[in-house]
Amino acid sequence: MSESIRETRSKDTLGFSGEPVIQISGMNKWFGQFHVLRDIDLTVCRGERIVICGPSGSGKSTLIRCINRLEEHQQGTIVVDNIELTDDLKQIDNVRREVGMVFQHFNLFPHLTILENCTLAPIWVRKTPKAEAEEIAMEYLTRVKIPEQADKYPGQLSGGQQQRVAIARSLCMRPKIMLFDEPTSALDPEMIKEVLDVMVDLADTGMTMLVVTHEMGFARQVAHRVIFMDDGQIVEQNEPEPFFNNPQSDRTKFFLSQIL
């Protein structure tokens, strides 16, 4: 699998060619007085997979949370799937339907069964008939390899299982873009692989993915581009091989020396 990716990738340089689905330009964000994101320019093409890394507090989560407007930016523009993010609530809801998000702490709904977690949004947001929504949910639960847990509650599952359900829950909306915010950081070591495997499978389907993670093996295997953030800025971005083997900035070098 990684062979074929590398081939298509080698044709273009950094610019993964395709139709852009996320365009961020001149974006700035503050939390009160604190300038958390500074002059972010980022274009993501359909089918592109990007890994974002950087020290804790560098603004990685805030950046991807701006893409589905869980955080508001104050300057610059963000266009997702041809919709510009403004105060227009209707448009924000439209964007959120097309953008799935997986959180560090899963955030499954504990009062609903696994199946209900997965069918809720299709039924209420997409107005899918219940039977059809359940069919779709079972299809994705099978893809993340836990169809047999459908009738349990989240509290009865292990962390790795919960995170796989969270991925399935997002996929049930058939999103165009998937955001992952440190999906394996809250997991016990023996569960990390099962979640990464599901994410690799997802990459194989051609999903557009933005993944905040420090799993560098994953980055090498599936990413088209790795972005290094520090202090609210994009410091360096490159294809995985040159990024890891030949980092340019001192801050990147220092960061890589600490985590590798």
Add this chain to the structure above:
Amino acid sequence: MIEAMNTHNRPFVRTEHLPQSPPPVSTSGIIGWARENLFSSPLNAVLTIASFYFLYLVIPPFVQWAFIDAAWWGSSNKDCAGYDGACWAVVTARFGQFVYGFYPEAERWRPNLVLILFAINLLPILWDRVPGRTIAALFLVTGFPLVALFFIHGGLGLEVVPTPKWGGFMLNLIMAAVAIIYSLPLGILLALGRRSEFPIISRFCVLFIEFWRGVPLITVLVMASFILPFFMPDGFNFNELLRALVGLTLFSSAYMAEVVRGGLQALPKGQTEAARAIGLTYWQSIRLIIMPQALKITIPAIVNTFIGLFKDTSLVIVIGLFDLLQVAKSSVTDTNWLGLEHETYIFVALVFFVACFAMSLYSLYLERKLDTDHRD
């Protein structure tokens, strides 16, 4: 492993699996229970014996008084003259008034019917085996009060029974039911409003909540009853009971709001974020994700507020409404029934206790049923 090496001085590897064994007999069964709970230490043993002795001193005489030696029927306290025990005749003879106040006897089928309709309306809300919870809840706050008003008050062909004739426990039930079914939704809105990102809304809700929490209920009732009409334009004077109902509802909605807010605050932020990220609108996320969880963890506190509210309905005695407690008060001063305070107030207490205890039991049942957090 390391410990094993220290003690045995060689590596230790367990080769066979130890099966589960039952606990020792002394910790199970009645004897085990008594030993653990009643006689676990010398002090506990002494306390247990003292308590049993106390119960022995109190209970048999009470049973003797309340049941064995009691007079059950009669038309005045003279009929109880031959009995050493309680004179329950005061309760049985005036039972109708305790329950309905001055509501005309021939029309009492009407509140009875409303009570049955109320129970039917509540069924889908309280018991999930009956379908139609949402519709039933909506009807409870919209259509049902009109139906109840029509039957209890009359009009449109039914004989009109004006509100001053409503009384007894029926009045307590009406006030509690109205205040409960309106204060919960109002409280939820106030709690959401208080957390709103729009400053005007949140300020207003804070002000509203703090105002009603800062004023004693008796003051609210007195204000609604005596002071409010003072400021009303002449001839514009709405019903006394309605004023008390509005006061009671707004008062308890402020408490409800704070209870619900506690539940909202206990939820992790990730729940809202996940709900929004998946595409649910604000109100969908409130209805499907946030409220079911917030209400679940606040059930004990909500029922607690309901129980308090139920008991507080007897405070309308200060504005002269003829509720159960007022009926009791007037009957102990009735020359036919002088000297029967014990029986009368024990009965009133028992009625309130049964109603409130039933609510408590329901809340326990609900908590157990909704408990999905634990691992199986």
